[in-house]
Amino acid sequence: MRSKNLIPALIFALLAFFAYAATAAPGLLFGDAGEFQFTLPLAGVSHPTGYPLFHLLGWVWERAFTSNPAWGANLFSAFWGGVAVAAFYLFSAEAIERLIARMKWRRGAGWLAGISTVIFAANPTFWAQATHAEVYTLHAAFTAAILGATLAAARERDAWPLWPVALLLGLSLTHHLTTVFLIPGVVIALGLARPDAFRLKTILGALPWLLAPLLLYLYIPLRGPASPWLYPQLTPERTLQLFDNSVAGALRFILGVGFSSEIGSAPLSAQIATATRLFLVHFTWAGLLIILLGLAALIIEGELLTLILTGVSFLLLLLFNLFYGIGDIAVYYIPLYLIATLWLGLGLTYIVEVLTRMTSTRWQPAWMVVPLLALALPALLYRDYHAQFDRSHDGAAREQWETILAQPLADDALLVSNDRDEMPPLIYLQQVEGRAPGMLGLFPLIAATPEWEDLNVTLKSALAAQRPAYLIKPMPGADALYRLEPAGGEVQQVLGPQPAPPDSFEARYTDDLRWLGIQWSGEVKPGALLDVTLYWRAVQRPAAVWHSFLHLYDAAGDKAAQAEDHQPGGVYLPSTLWRPGDVIADHFSIVLPADLPSGDYTLMAGFYDFITGQRIADPLPTGVIELR
Secondary structure (H helix, E strand, O other): OOHHHHHHHHHHHHHHHHHHHHOOOOOOOOHHHHHHHHHOOOOOOOOOOOOHHHHHHHHHHHOOOOOOHHHHHHHHHHHHHHHHHHHHHHHHHHHHHHHHHHOOOOOOHHHHHHHHHHHHHOOHHHHHHOOOOOOHHHHHHHHHHHHHHHHHHHHOOOOOOOHHHHHHHHHHHOOOHHHHHHHHHHHHHHHHHOHHHHOHHHHHHHHHHHHHHHHHHHHHHHHHHHOHHHOOEEEOOEEOOOOOOOHHHHHHHHHOHHHHHHEOOOOHHHHHHHHHHHHHHHHHHHHHHHHHHHHHHHHHOOOHHHHHHHHHHHHHHHHHHHHEOOOOHHHHHHHHHHHHHHHHHHHHHHHHHHHHHHOOHHHHHHHOOHHHHHHHHHHHHHHHHHHHHOOOOOOHHHHHHHHHHOOOOOOOOEEEOOOHHHOHHHHHHHHOOOOOOOOEEEOOOOOOOHHHOOHHHHHHHHHHOOOOEEEOOOOOOHHHOEEEEEEEOOEEEEEEEOOOOOOOOOEEOOOOEEEEEEEEEOOOOOOOEEEEEEEEEEOOOOOOOEEEEEEEEOOOOOEEEEOOOEOOOOOOOOHHHOOOOOEEEEEEEEEOOOOOOOEEEEEEEEEEEOOOOOEOOOOEEEEEEEEO
């Protein structure tokens, strides 16, 4: 890198860090961020792929934040956000310098790189990742550094060795495995610019720098056994083993084999639509046109090395994103935004060149003001998304868990949620602050075994442990399958599965379901409200999400009234999660019309597929109401 660019890069780094730190969350968070908030200060192991370099650096960083490790972990991301901005400035200055050299400019690269850097620094997805404990700002720093170092090595053929590029790649591979998609572009670019790159002596000299950092992955098997959250104790006799410390198990963990099912899990058309939307949001149509102009400039001016380096990397990263169906795919676009922002900077550069050619070289200094108009983009993005990425007042996780733990819960309570992301704050409070040590958080897929497959079987497993089990939040519909009792605040104790009603019987409704009986309360008279509960038993697991209905018919077969259709079990325990033997208590409220004449009325009930609207079977008569 050129030494003249180091001071501007440092200034950009400091400005970005202070901006990110000012909007960083002040403490405890949900999700992966909440997980890193206790794995970093405790030098533990997080979810796959483990991120060993991130944890080692984070553990050192956290020595300065022993009074508030959660905030320190958030600032750690802000710090690497600043480093990434500095690395981007150096990278863009190098790339723009190469382009303007072909156009015979004497100066201007630093100015244009600065404008591009402001645009990248204000990218809302990147900024959001810089405000809470996450791995993506460090990954962005590596991406910019690798691409920039490759261009520098291509420029200084004799003075610049190849080992810094190899070292950056090796270190980056110990942080985020998508770094592998940068390697082809780097190799091709260096091969074109440095004939010595493919000599055996050069390869053997660079290989140790690439491979030696991979030894950092030994952190995983060494620190895994020292991470108690990976071995939660369900009963005195049973410990859940969430980390397999065998050689094969550690390799699967490091390679993220558990996420392989996400490859190809989403329709390609939907992924393409997502990618299109994301780029439009982050760059607008005007920005995308300037990006295309930047690519055209590389082709027209013959700057093929930068085109190949960035183009190959961009295409491989984009292809991976299009086939990777993970829920938080948006953050995987940050390296793509980084490259696209460079192209945007090259496009701004070429706008100045075109305007200069249309007028005179004497006008070039004046035309250099035109790229400032591009700063409208970060201003627009900041205006529209500032409220989303500013987390300086985010105290929701701390507030929720303080409320939960303030309730009169059993010391050995099992705290159940349908969402894994809600549980890291509890582990932080236990491991860092030493609170509620006997409690255990459970959620679906906590372990890769059938008994934790979904919320229903998770609740069954919790009850089987014979420890007091609680839902940590309201889950409307859960009372269809389980008996619940308020335990304070929004917490509900799970007393057990719904029992069959007294004097129950079994009448076939479908191959999946049996009718067990009916109970109702309320006065039978015109205008009255009846509370009706129908009981069913699952015989096998339904294949579709069912909705239920309850209609009231007169003796002539005409509908006189109906309850509101709904989804038994709600969104938390829909029919697709029912297991053989489950009793479903389906609750209805039906209002008898005020002008309902005397006579006998039949309650007809059943289920239908909400997507198709098709009834599962003919309506079942479940009771007779006599109105006199």
